[in-house]
Amino acid sequence: MALKKRTASVVASALISVVVAAILVGVATAVRASLTPYLGALSPFMLYVAAVLVAGLIRGPFCGALVMLAGGVIGYRFFLSPNGVAQHGAMIALMLFWGVSAPVLVTANELRNQLGRAMARLSAALDRSGRTA
Numbered sequence: 001m002a003l004k005k006r007t008a009s010v011v012a013s014a015l016i017s018v019v020v021a022a023i024l025v026g027v028a029t030a031v032r033a034s035l036t037p038y039l040g041a042l043s044p045f046m047l048y049v050a051a052v053l054v055a056g057l058i059r060g061p062f063c064g065a066l067v068m069l070a071g072g073v074i075g076y077r078f079f080l081s082p083n084g085v086a087q088h089g090a091m092i093a094l095m096l097f098w099g100v101s102a103p104v105l106v107t108a109n110e111l112r113n114q115l116g117r118a119m120a121r122l123s124a125a126l127d128r129s130g131r132t133a
Contacts, residue, residue, distance in 0.1 A: 017059045021066035024051040029074055036079070041087055044079035045071065045097035052101045056108025064105040072097055 028047040032039075048071030056064035072094055080090035 014062065017055075017063035018066060020059050021055055021063050021070060024055050024067050025070045025074060027051070028071060029078065032075070032079065041079060044075045044093065048072070048075055048097065049101055049104060053104050053108050056105045057112050060112060061105060061109045064101075064108060068098060068101045068105065071101075 025048070028051040032044065032047045048067065051071060052064050052067045055067040075097065076086075076090060076094045080087050080093060
């Protein structure tokens with residue numbers, strides 16, 4: 001029974017991460033598309049890097065990796081090869097996005113873990129001070 005609950009919990013957490021990733025990629029894509037008249041093909045992945053950071057901070061590495069993958073594919077398709085023909089340097093821009101986003105995601109996850117440990121220590125300290133008062 002405990003295994004079923006754990007499995008259900010993992011599946012639910014994964015589904016939440018997928019939904020959060022989809023929302024973040026959707027918002028980043030919509031905002032970037034609204035900037036296309038001003039930017040053209042410049043900086044097609046800038047908002048996706050921010051979405052990777054947010055995903056890594058709020059949901060962890062799985063969600064961040066989903067945003068990296070989806071943001072890269074969608075950004076490449078919509079902003080660097082809108083007519084099905086890739087612009088010069090498009091593949092390099094995609095590789096740079098993934099190369100920059102990976103350490104951003106690692107850093108976000110480390111910050112998330114450190115914040116969790118700090119909150120646990122704070123909670124324990126507050127519990128101890130409440131018992132002694």
